[in-house]
Amino acid sequence: MSHSYRWTLLLGLCVLAGCGGGGGSAASPASSSTSSSSSSSSSSSSSSSSGGTGSSSTSSSSSGSNVVALTVGPGPPAANGGTFNLSYTSVKLCQPGTSTCATINDVLVDTGSYGLRIFASALHASGLTLAVQPDPNIAGNTLAECTPFADGYTWGPLVTADLSIGGERAAGLSVNILDDNASYAATVPSGCVSMTGGTSLNTVTALASNGVLGVGPFDQDCGTYCANCNSYMGGCASSTDVYYSCNTGSNTCTATQVALTAQVRNPVALFAVDNNGVIMELPTIPTAGQTGATGSLVFGIGTQSNNALGSATVLTADGVGTITTMYKGQSYSGSFFDSGSNGLYFPDNSIPLCTGGANASDFYCPTSTLALMATNEGLNAAVSVVPFDIVNLDTRDQNDYADDAIGGPANSTASMNNFFDWGLPFFYGKNVYTAIDGKTAGSATGPYFAY
Amino acid sequence: MKPYPWRSALALSAFSLFGALLLQAPAAAHLGGDADSVSADRDVLHGQLRRTPMAQYDLHEITTEAGTQVHEYTTPQGTVFALTWQGPLPPDLRQLFGAYYKQFQDAAAAQARTGMHRLLNVVQPDLVVQSTGRMRDFRGKAYVPSLVPAGVAVADLQ
Numbered sequence: 265m266s267h268s269y270r271w272t273l274l275l276g277l278c279v280l281a282g283c284g285g286g287g288g289s290a291a292s293p294a295s296s297s298t299s300s301s302s303s304s305s306s307s308s309s310s311s312s313s314s315g316g317t318g319s320s321s322t323s324s325s326s327s328g329s330n331v332v333a334l335t336v337g338p339g340p341p342a343a344n345g346g347t348f349n350l351s352y353t354s355v356k357l358c359q360p361g362t363s364t365c366a367t368i369n370d371v372l373v374d375t376g377s378y379g380l381r382i383f384a385s386a387l388h389a390s391g392l393t394l395a396v397q398p399d400p401n402i403a404g405n406t407l408a409e410c411t412p413f414a415d416g417y418t419w420g421p422l423v424t425a426d427l428s429i430g431g432e433r434a435a436g437l438s439v440n441i442l443d444d445n446a447s448y449a450a451t452v453p454s455g456c457v458s459m460t461g462g463t464s465l466n467t468v469t470a471l472a473s474n475g476v477l478g479v480g481p482f483d484q485d486c487g488t489y490c491a492n493c494n495s496y497m498g499g500c501a502s503s504t505d506v507y508y509s510c511n512t513g514s515n516t517c518t519a520t521q522v523a524l525t526a527q528v529r530n531p532v533a534l535f536a537v538d539n540n541g542v543i544m545e546l547p548t549i550p551t552a553g554q555t556g557a558t559g560s561l562v563f564g565i566g567t568q569s570n571n572a573l574g575s576a577t578v579l580t581a582d583g584v585g586t587i588t589t590m591y592k593g594q595s596y597s598g599s600f601f602d603s604g605s606n607g608l609y610f611p612d613n614s615i616p617l618c619t620g621g622a623n624a625s626d627f628y629c630p631t632s633t634l635a636l637m638a639t640n641e642g643l644n645a646a647v648s649v650v651p652f653d654i655v656n657l658d659t660r661d662q663n664d665y666a667d668d669a670i671g672g673p674a675n676s677t678a679s680m681n682n683f684f685d686w687g688l689p690f691f692y693g694k695n696v697y698t699a700i701d702g703k704t705a706g707s708a709t710g711p712y713f714a715y
Numbered sequence: 716m717k718p719y720p721w722r723s724a725l726a727l728s729a730f731s732l733f734g735a736l737l738l739q740a741p742a743a744a745h746l747g748g749d750a751d752s753v754s755a756d757r758d759v760l761h762g763q764l765r766r767t768p769m770a771q772y773d774l775h776e777i778t779t780e781a782g783t784q785v786h787e788y789t790t791p792q793g794t795v796f797a798l799t800w801q802g803p804l805p806p807d808l809r810q811l812f813g814a815y816y817k818q819f820q821d822a823a824a825a826q827a828r829t830g831m832h833r834l835l836n837v838v839q840p841d842l843v844v845q846s847t848g849r850m851r852d853f854r855g856k857a858y859v860p861s862l863v864p865a866g867v868a869v870a871d872l873q
Contacts, residue, residue, distance in 0.1 A: 347829040374831055376849045412805050414848040414855075415823045415835035458809030458816075461823035461846075465832055472829045478850075485850045489781050489803060496780040498761030503807035504781045584803070584852035598847075598854060604831030623826055626836065674834065675845040675856065683847060683854070685833060 321666075323558035324547035328570045329431025330538045334546060336557040336666045336688070340370040340386075342468040348553075348665045349606035349688040350472055351546065353561055355380065356428040357392060360436055365428070366390035370474045373544065373561055375698050375713075376602035377478030378485040379528030380427065381411070381440040383467075384420060384447045386474035394423035396448070397438065399509040399520065408448070408508045408517060409440050409528060410456030411485070416463030416470075418442045419452050421510075422522075427531050429477075432563050434534035438526055442466050442475070450510035453517045455502025476604070477531070479542045479561075481585050481711035482701050484527040493521045533700055538564025540703035541710060543571055544603060548693035551633060551653050553664035557692070565697055566706035573706030576697055576714040579642030583701075585711055589684035591638040598683035599640070601696060601713045605687030607670040608652060610638070617673065618657050627657040627672040638684060642712065652689070668692050745813015747859055750775075750793035759810040760785065771867050772796070779806055783853065787811075788872055790864050797858035797872050805846075805853040812857065815842050819857070843869075 325333070335352050338345035351373050358365035368386050387394065399405035407422040420443035427434040441448070444466045452464075465471060478485065490507055493500035500507075505519035507527070533539055546559035564571045579587050581600075589599035591610060607627065618629035634654040641647045653669035660667055668689050675682050690696075699710030708714070753775045757764035762777040762785070775787040783802025789795050800806050809816045822837040822844070837844040846855035858869055 343829075350830050372831070376831055376833060378850060411850065412848060412853065413832040414846045414853075415826065415828065415832050455807070458807050459805045461808060461835075462820045463824045470829070471831070476831070480849075482851060486803070487851065493780065496761070498780060501761050501780065503759060503810070504761060504779050504783075504804060506804065585849070586852060598852070600849070600852075602831070602833060602849070605833050606830045609834055623828070625838075626826070626828065626834070672834075673836065675836070675847065685847070 321554060321556040321558065322547040322549070324545050324560065325558065326545060326560040326562055326570050328562075328568060330563040330568055330571065332430040332561050334373060334544065334559040334561045336546065336559075337555075338665050339372075339472045340468055340474050343472040344469070345662075345665070346469070347472040347606060348660070348667050349670060351544070351559070351603060351688060351691075352473065353429070353477065355382075355475075355477060357382070357387075357390075357394065357439070358426040358428065359392070359394060360424050360426050364392065366392035368474050372471065372473035372476045372604060374476050374478050374602070374604035375480045375542075375544065375696070376600065376604045377476060378480050378482045378530045379440065379478045380437065380475065380531055381418065381442050381478070381528070382475035383442045383444050383471075385445045385468065387441060388445060388447065394425050394439070394441070396441075397422040397424055397526070400526075401520070402509050404513070405509045405511055406450070407520070407522060407526075408450055408510050410453060410459070410506050410508065411440065412456075412460045412506065413465055415461060416465040417456050417460040418465050418471075419456060420466070421448045421450070422526075422528065429531070430563070432532075432535045432538060434531035437531050437534060438528050440528045442471075444468065449512070450508075450515045450517050453502050453508055453519070455505070455519065459503060479530055479532055479698060481541070481581055481698050481713070482530065483533040484524055484529050486527055487524070490527060491521055491524045493519070530700065532563060533703075535563060538567045538571070539700075540567065540705040541565045541697060541699035543695050543697050544691055545695045546688075546691050546693070549666045549668040549689075551655060551669045553660060553667035553669075555664055555666070557666040565699055573697065573708070573714060576695065577646055577648045578644065578697075578706075578708045578712050578714040579640055579646055579648065580644040580708065581711040581713060582643055583711075586683070587643070587713065588641045589638050589686075590641065591636075591684060594682075596682050596684045599686065600683065601686045601690065601698070603688050603691055603696075605685050607672050607687045608654070608689050609672050609674045609685035609687060611674045611682055615654065615671075615673075625673075627670065628654050629656045629658055630654055631656070633669065644708075644712075648715070650686075650690070666692070746795050746798060746811065746815045746857060747862060748795050748813055750789040750795065753777075753787050753789070753795065756785070756787065756810055759807055771864050777806075779804075785811065786873065790862065794862055796862035796864065797856070797869060799854075799856045799872060801854045803851045803853070805848060805855070815857075815859070818842055819844055
C-alpha cells in the first residue's frame with residue numbers, strides 16, 4: 265500500500281487522508297467560500313459551499329430559528345479536501361450596531377474550544393472590515409491573542425462584531441481574527457512561539473476551515489487567570505499568557521490581562537434565550553464511510569420544543585471539560601468529546617499503526633475492522649457504554665469526508681495524563697449535548713456532555 | 716484538578732522535602748541539563764519550585780502563575796531526563812526543552828495534523844514528546860530515552 269504524500273504542496277495535510285486511494289488531484293473549488301451582504305434582514309440558512317453531498321450523503325436535521333445546518337465535507341477550497349471528519353457551518357458577522365455584514369462559510373464547529381476565530385483572509389474576501397479592539401488600559405494599543413494548540417499556535421487581533429447564526433444573535437462579541445494575510449502589523453510575540461513549539465497554524469489549510477466556532481462547555485476561552493494575571497507575582501508574562509497588548513507604533517506586544525467579558529467568548533453564552541449550550545445532530549454513517557453528511561447545530565438545551573434533553577445520559581464534566589473513559593481495563597480521567605478531532609484517539613498498543621508516511625503512525629491500521637467498546641463516566645457517576653468500530657485507514661476512499669470508524673493512538677505511554685479523545689466519529693448517529701459551565705440546561709447544570 | 720498519585724508517595728517518603736528551594740543563579744536549564752538549572756526554569760516560568768528526592772530520581776515541581784504544573788525529573792547524577800506538564804496553558808517549552816527545543820520544533824512542524832491539532836506524538840531515538848491540548852487543558856510528557864535511569868518506568872512519571 266503506497267501513499268502518495270504530497271508534502272510540499274499541501275503542508276502534509278494529505279497524509280492525514282491516507283492519500284492511498286488514487287484519484288490524486290485535489291477537489292476543485294466549487295465556488296467562493298465567502299459571500300458578502302449589506303442587508304441585515306433574514307439570514308438565509310445557506311449551507312457551506314463545500315461539496316461532498318453526493319448520493320451517499322445522509323442528513324439528520326431539525327428546524328427552527330435556533331437551528332443551523334452542519335455539513336461534513338471537504339471544507340474550504342483552500343484546504344484542498346486534505347482532511348475528513350470535520351463539520352462546518354456559516355456565520356454572519358456585522359460591524360457592531362450596523363447592518364454592514366458578511367457571511368463566512370466553512371467555519372469549523374468545535375466542541376473542544378471556546379469562542380469564534382475567523383481567518384483574516386476569509387474576512388477580507390467577504391468584503392467586511394471590522395475594527396481591531398483598542399486596549400482599554402493603554403491608549404493607542406490594540407488587543408491580540410496567541411492561542412496555543414498541541415503542536416503550534418494561531419495569532420491575530422481581537423475585533424468586536426455582532427454575530428448572527430440562524431435566528432440567534434450575539435452582539436458585541438469579541439472575535440479573534442487569525443492573521444493569515446499579514447493585515448495585522450504586530451509581530452508575533454516570542455512567548456507565543458516558545459509556549460507551543462512554534463509552528464504557526466495560521467492558515468486556512470492548517471485548520472481546514474475559514475475559522476472556528478468554539479461551542480465547548482465554557483464561556484471564555486481562557487477565563488479567570490487571563491483576567492487577573494497582573495496581580496500575580498510576575499505579572500502577565502509572555503510565557504504564561506495568551507492575551508497581548510500591541511503597540512501600533514513599534515508593533516511589539518506585551519502580555520496583558522483582558523476582562524472576562526472582553527475575552528474571546530463562546531457566542532452561545534451571549535444569546536438572549538438559547539444560551540446554555542448546543543446540540544450537534546449528525547446522521548448515522550456506514551462503517552466504510554461516505555462522501556459527506558448533513559446535520560444540525562441546535563442552540564439551547566431545554567429552552568425550545570426542539571432541544572429537550574429528553575432521556576439523554578448526562579455526563580458531568582470537570583473544571584476543564586473532561587470526563588473519565590474506561591477502555592480495556594484502563595481508566596482515562598482526561599477524556600473529552602471533541603468535534604474538532606477528526607478521529608477517535610485513544611491508547612491501545614495492540615492495534616497496528618499505519619505505516620508508509622510521515623504522519624501514518626498517527627492512525628490505526630488494523631488488519632480487519634475492529635468492534636470495540638468503552639465506558640464513559642461523568643463526575644455525577646452516570647455511565648454510558650459506547651460501542652465503536654475502527655477500520656484500516658488505508659481502506660478509506662479519499663472522497664469520503666464522513667468516516668465513521670477512523671481512529672488513532674493517543675499518548676502511547678500510559679499515564680494519568682492519558683485520555684480518550686472522542687472525535688467526530690463519535691458524534692455520528694447521535695444528538696450530542698454540550699452544556700456551558702454554570703448554566704442550568706434541562707435537568708442538569710453544566711459543564712456537561714450528554715447523548 | 717486531578718489527584719496526583721505521586722502526592723501520596725510523597726507523603727510516605729521519609730526523605731520528603733517541602734518548601735521552595737532557593738538555589739544559586741544557574742546556567743541555562745533544559746531537558747538533559749543539570750539539576751540546579753531547574754531553578755532557572757522556575758524563574759522563567761514565574762513559578763513556585765519544590766524538590767522531592769525519591770528513590771530513583773528527584774522530582775522538581777514548578778507551578779506556573781497560570782496554574783500549570785510542571786514536573787522535572789532528574790537522575791541521581793542530577794540530569795533532567797523527563798518532564799511532564801498539565802494545566803490551563805502550556806508552559807514555556809523552549810525553556811524546558813533547552814537544547815532539544817529545535818528538534819521538538821522541527822518534529823512538530825513536520826507532523827502537521829489537520830482540524831484542531833489536539834495531539835502531537837514525537838517518537839525519535841533520543842526524544843519522545845507526547846502533547847495534547849485544548850484551551851484550559853494542556854498536558855504533555857517529554858523524555859530522553861537514553862537518560863532514563865534503569866528501573867524507572869516512564870509511564871509512572873506523572
